[in-house]
Amino acid sequence: MKRTTRTKITRFLILTTAFAVFGGYSRLQAQQRQTTEAFNQYIATAEARISGERNSSFSRLDSVPLAERMDMVGRLRHGEIVIDRRGDTTKQVPGGLIHDWVGTVFVPNVSVSQIISLVRDYDHTASYYSPDVMESRLVSANGNDLHVFMRLRKQKIVTVVLDTEYDVHYGSLDADHQYSISRSARISEIEDPGSAHEHALAQGHDHGFLWRLNSYWSFEQANGGVFVQCEAISLTREIPTGLAWMIAPFVSSIPRESLEFTLNATRAAFKGKSVAARRGD
Numbered sequence: 001m002k003r004t005t006r007t008k009i010t011r012f013l014i015l016t017t018a019f020a021v022f023g024g025y026s027r028l029q030a031q032q033r034q035t036t037e038a039f040n041q042y043i044a045t046a047e048a049r050i051s052g053e054r055n056s057s058f059s060r061l062d063s064v065p066l067a068e069r070m071d072m073v074g075r076l077r078h079g080e081i082v083i084d085r086r087g088d089t090t091k092q093v094p095g096g097l098i099h100d101w102v103g104t105v106f107v108p109n110v111s112v113s114q115i116i117s118l119v120r121d122y123d124h125t126a127s128y129y130s131p132d133v134m135e136s137r138l139v140s141a142n143g144n145d146l147h148v149f150m151r152l153r154k155q156k157i158v159t160v161v162l163d164t165e166y167d168v169h170y171g172s173l174d175a176d177h178q179y180s181i182s183r184s185a186r187i188s189e190i191e192d193p194g195s196a197h198e199h200a201l202a203q204g205h206d207h208g209f210l211w212r213l214n215s216y217w218s219f220e221q222a223n224g225g226v227f228v229q230c231e232a233i234s235l236t237r238e239i240p241t242g243l244a245w246m247i248a249p250f251v252s253s254i255p256r257e258s259l260e261f262t263l264n265a266t267r268a269a270f271k272g273k274s275v276a277a278r279r280g281d
Contacts, residue, residue: 208237
């Protein structure tokens with residue numbers, strides 16, 4: 001049997017199983033609304049907490065007791081990436097799962113302005129964050145409010161390609177304490193990426209690997225470098241029985257692994273070469 005035929009049969013069986021599990025399209029539509037509402041409620045609570053933390057202790061590193069802070073600073077300065085769950089996630093909501101992870105990395109011998117210059121360089125994001133980011137570009141900008149596009153690639157048992165768009169806002173408390181907020185505006189799973197038949201799967205007909213992704217960044221100048229913190233909150237489909245072999249690996253590991261990769265790539269962008277040299281400027 002040809003590979004393309006096997007692929008089509010596999011996709012047909014997957015979609016058939018999904019519709020059987022969710023009880024048809026109309027039920028799926030209602031469940032998606034419930035899932036979205038639950039995620040929005042979680043985000044509202046999380047953003048209120050993040051805003052309060054930013055105005056009091058700014059980052060997680062500043063909010064812990066002194067002994068714990070000294071331990072974390074030591075681990076970070078020795079190259080460790082510190083990542084932990086936030087809240088009670090992975091959180092079950094109607095039809096979906098919310099994942100909330102926060103991670104911190106220390107980038108030595110750089111300034112906050114250099115870090116911001118890197119992360120705002122969306123036309124070159126793919127060169128810094130490959131292979132997770134395949135394509136990237138700035139769509140529009142109005143001062144510190146930006147709209148960006150990224151094509152993401154995630155691999156765990158299967159390879160998934162997603163076209164994503166984000167509304168991003170940058171702000172600062174002062175020169176040494178800056179932050180950004182990135183909220184997903186659109187996420188589409190791409191079928192047959194890179195082929196003549198490439199197309200986006202319609203909402204409700206995708207596999208639910210990633211439905212939402214919000215990221216909350218803090219950049220703090222201290223100790224001869226910058227502490228970079230990112231809290232990533234994502235929404236995936238719950239694990240239907242018929243799709244557990246494919247969905248479960250993403251649910252269990254991809255959110256944390258993606259955050260760790262992003263933080264590590266941010267630090268790696270400054271190792272050995274300047275940002276301009278990496279771009280070939």
